[in-house]
Structures are given as C-alpha cells and as structure tokens.
Amino acid sequence: MTDLGQDEMSKYPFLADAGQYLKDQGFTLDQFGSDPDLQLFLDKAIHRIKSAANGILYKSDIKDNETSSDATLPIEVFSFLLAVILLKLNGNNTLIRKFSLAEARRAEDYLKKDLKEMSDKVELAKKIIYSLSSITVENADKKNEFFIPVYDYLKHSVHFHEKEWKLINRHVEDGKVFLNSEKVARLVRSELSNFISKKILSANSPSMVTGFKKSLEELASLAKKYYVPTMISTEYPPCIKHAIDVMEKGENLPHSGRFLLGTYLLGIGKSIEQIAPLFKNAPDYNEKITMYQLNHLKGSSGSGTEYKCPSCERVKSKDLCFATSDCDGIINPIQFKKKKILNA
C-alpha cells in the first residue's frame, strides 16, 4: 500500500503487514500467551474489542496527533494485531464487524486530523484514502477545504440518508464537490471498515495458543450477547430473507434495507419486541435508537404516521430486490405471504 512511519503505523495499524511486523519485532504468538511482561498487550487487545462491542471508540495513547513515546507504537500495533488474532480464533462475525467499524471510526478521526495538517501527513492521508476508496482528494484554495470528483462523491454519498449529504446541499462546480476534512474522512468510513473486516476475514486462521484461553473465554461470553434466534420463515419474500441474512451476519444493511425490514415485519403483524433483536447485530446497533425508530415506523411516536412497506418497484430501485419466480404478480413484498397462502 504505502510506506508507513511510526505515527502512521499506530494510527492505521490495519495497513501494516501483521506477520511481517511481528517477525521484524522478533516476537512469536506463543510469547504473547506465555510471557507475563507481554500480558499488557493481550489485555489491551481485549479492551480494544470490548470497547468496539460497546460502541465506544478505543482511546489510544497517541497525543497531539503523534505517538507520545517509544512505548506507544508497540502497544498500539500489537494490541490491534492480537485483537485480530483473538477475533479470528473466536470467529463471531458480529464482533468482527463491530470491531472493524470502531477501528474505522478511530482511523477516520486520524485521517481528519492528518488532512488538516500542513505537512506531508496530508499527502499520506490522501494516499490512504485513494488506496481504500479510489477517491482522489485534492486541496482547494481555502484552508481545510478539499475537492473530489462529483462521480466519486455520488458513489459514496448515496449510502448516507441525511439530507446534508445530498449533492444539492454541497458546493459543486466544474465537476468537483468541495468538502472539509471531516466530510472527506466520513465519506470513506465504510471503506475503512470493509477493508479492516475483509483483512480479518481473509487472514489465515492461526492455530490455538494455549495462553490465549482465558482471553478467548472472555470473548466467547461477549459473543453470546449477539446470538439471535433465527427468524427465517419460508413465507418471507426473498428481499426480506436477504435483509435478515445481512443483519444476522452482522453486516451493514443500508437505511433503506432496515426500513424495508421494519415496515414489512410490522406489516405482517410482528411486534416491536419481536423485531428489535434482529437489529442487534448491526455494526452501529444502539438499543434506544432501534426502539425509537421501530416505534416511529409503527406510528406510535413522532407524527403518528404509520409507515407502510415500500413497493417492489421501490425496493428494486434501492438494489434490495432478489426476486424469484415466487414473486411473480406481486407489487409489494407484503403480498408475498398472501400469494403463497392463495397458491397453497
């Protein structure tokens, strides 16, 4: 990808070649499990995963946008690498997604700061963004203002549902969209998260290290929280099956997909209490917000409007349709069950 300095390695540890780094530092995995002096790294790794699981950004020891001491670098990098190994040994997808999202948000913070700095850090931040998202970021004339091509902007911004991300609410001229460092970094968060999770999922599974047993037990009890009794029913249309599947894997379902899932299940008579656990595995899950949003869809809060399940056409336009021949003749997913019953 790119040559990383000491600071960058701490800020963006996922860019490092894990195996190579351990080798370069002269450590083996077994040492981390057996050497009491290295227990600190393992504790930090667990702390990093737990913070992510609770939706809290892991506070690193980097101060003033630079590694504070010689000791910081190994702690930052080793704790990340060990966390990856522990997650890989544990194998829970939701934990991996949550960890990836939290690490992405942490990296996003550094990207934001690095972009703002008037040093070679800016160029490195731009390089990282380009490598992960193929977005070419360029400096505009004003301080803390950048521009990216309209095409790249649209490709990324459509995943956000807040109105401020609509192209109409951006400064656009000559094929460019102007953004400050916060917005540029936010735009690539999902790429950061995907990069990290892919890296974890595609990594070779390490063999069990005896000294990790206790840490893994801790993770196993943490993962239990994310077990959801499966809800798949053969009577669900394929678009809903797909949405449930994505949620269960702990992957990120776009807002429109969550809307579809919520309105469909409410529409067929499921209660909010039955539906809410499905969202538990979402990387950005927040119980309060989920309950509020489901109540809002049901019309029991806010304006009192009850939201209906979107039409097949609408679902299609959001790339959420996975129609099969069983869907023939229906114009709304809600009709699927009824059609099945009629055909039975």
Add this chain to the structure above:
Amino acid sequence: MLEENLPLVETAFKKYYFENFNLLPVPTRSSEREFGYQKFNGGMNRHIGIKSNEELRLMLITNNPSDVYCSNGYYSFPNLPMSEKDWKEADLIFDIDAKDLNLDCRKEHTCIKCLACSEISSLQLTCPSCKSTKIEIKSVTCINCINGAKQEVFKLKKILEEDLAIKKEKIQVYFSGNEGFHIHVTDSVYQKLGSRERNDLVDYIMFRGIMPETFGMKKYKPERSSFVNIDDKGWRGRASKHIFGSKSKRSKAITEIISDPNGYTIFQHKLENLRDVIGVKIDPNVTIDIHRIFRLPGSLNSKSGMSKILCENLETINPFSDACFIDDEKTDIVADCPIEFTLKNKKFGPYQNEKVTIPKYAAIYLICKGLVNAT
C-alpha cells in the same frame, strides 16, 4: 388507433423508413445495446440485438414498427433477458416534456376524449355528452410550449457543462418527435453511475431537497458571514441571485432574514418556491432508469407521426417543420379536433367531426393523436 386508419399510417411509416433510412444510423457501440420496437396496436418487443445499419434496416422492413427504441445501457449480452444481460454502463439521458411545464397556453390546445362514448370535446372535467368522468386528455403542441421546453434544455445544458464539467460535444439534444426534447450524454465520466446515484443527480438538477444551511442560513444563531455569495458558481450563486436580487441588495436582504425570528422557515419556503423557477423540469424516472429503451434517433414517434431529430441549433429549430417528414399528398379523413394546430407553417383545425381533405402529414398527426373518427 382506429383499425380503419391503420393502413394509411402503416404505409406512411413504411415509406418514411424506406426513403429516410439515412436519418437513423445505428448509435455508437450498437452491438452492446438492446433494441426494441412496438407494432401498431401491438405490444412491446424487447431484448433485440442489432449490430449494423443493415440489421436495423431489415428489422424495420420486416416488422414495420410504430416505434423503435434503443437502450441507453451497454451490456455484454444485450439480447438475453434482463437478469442475464450483464449491465456495463449507461449514457445519461434526460427527457423534457412540454406537458410538465403546465404553461398557460396548454389549456388552449388541450381537449378531452370520453372513454365511455368516444366523444371529443373542449377541455372540461366530464364528458358533455354522457357525463362520464372517465376521460382521456388529448393535446397538440404549440410553438410556445416548444420554446418553453427549449428554455429548460438550455438550463440543463448549463448545469451539465458548468457544474458537472461535461464537455459540450458529449451532449446531444434531440426533438423527441412529440412534445419535448431528449438529451443524451454519451461517453462521460458518469456512465457507470447506478440508479441511486442518478436519483441524487436528478434531485440536484431539479433543485430538490435543498436545505437553507447550504446557503449559510443556520437554524440557530444565523450569522451574516456564513451566507454564500452571488458570484459563487453552481446552485449557490444561481439561487442567491434569485433570492437576493443583486449584490447591492444582498446585505439588506440578509439582515432581514437573520433578524426575523421565523427567518429560517421563511428562507426555506423561498427555496422551495424557487424550485419551480430555477430547477430543471426533467422527468426523473427517465434519468434514473439505467435499463430503459429510449426512442431511437431518426425514428418516427407514433404519438405524432413526427421524427426524433438531432437539434444542431436548438435556438432556430422548429420541429413542426423540421421534424415533419410525411409527404403532403391530399388525404381524406373525418377529423374531430376542437383545437387548432400548426404543421409546416400551415394552420389546421378546429374540426368538428367533419370530413376534410388535408395533407397527409396533418392527417397522420390527427390519427396519431386520436383526434379522428371512422368514416
């Protein structure tokens, strides 16, 4: 279309394609596009692959279609069913229809056809003959409507060129063959955008979903310094000119807005009202659709009998002459058209269910519009 009038129209269309085949060369990269056609009073035939002018000519001769279409999308296998086509990319396309402009003149060239008793009468909510409310709106187009649509095309081109940096030579404007214009953008950086991204682009072009904050108007503690300038490029400058009037009036206008306790809401309403004035009136569904088959340039439009033609000079083009290729052989029909229309600089109508002898192009126009009766 009435069965009785079919032979006349079919022969005229056949003759057009025979004599004017040079007007419809297959578009670039035709082997990657999907073609389709409709037969008179028939259904749509899609998923056709056409690689050359010869194949297109053969299709036209064999099928004598009422309408011919070609995809804006490019596929690996254009003749397979949609799910197997393997979409690669699509030209950006825009449809501007005079009907959507709702100009004042429209009621003067619109009438109704009762779906219950087929009576054609002037514009009203119910059929004056049988009182049925099931009516079909029928309209002919006037030069005022075409000029209105042209203005929308100019607005669109400005945004495409200035905001989206699309080169002039990549934008082709066509008269649609009926009541508006089709704008094709080929080979641009936007080819690979999907439906969702095009949807956002549509909102941008139509000036939909704008927030006061975009212009610097904050909900709480608005500050004068955060407002955008009239000279700014893109929507910020264009909309500011309409909101503030001129540079000299800007300061006073901002003072009024930020000192009003309802300033935010007032500003929001101003922006919403501005949408109808400065937003481009395109048909959003057309631009969002990346699998659409769109009228083929040079082909006839069965809603009018006129051709979809390239507008090399949008200012001067007069589609009622320039897109009217059917000959002027004297033709007898029973015209039932309570409104006037002009073709090839000649005025026709109104006709009250009467037998008339008019040039064939006008007869075909009336038949295509459904403003004739059986003899």
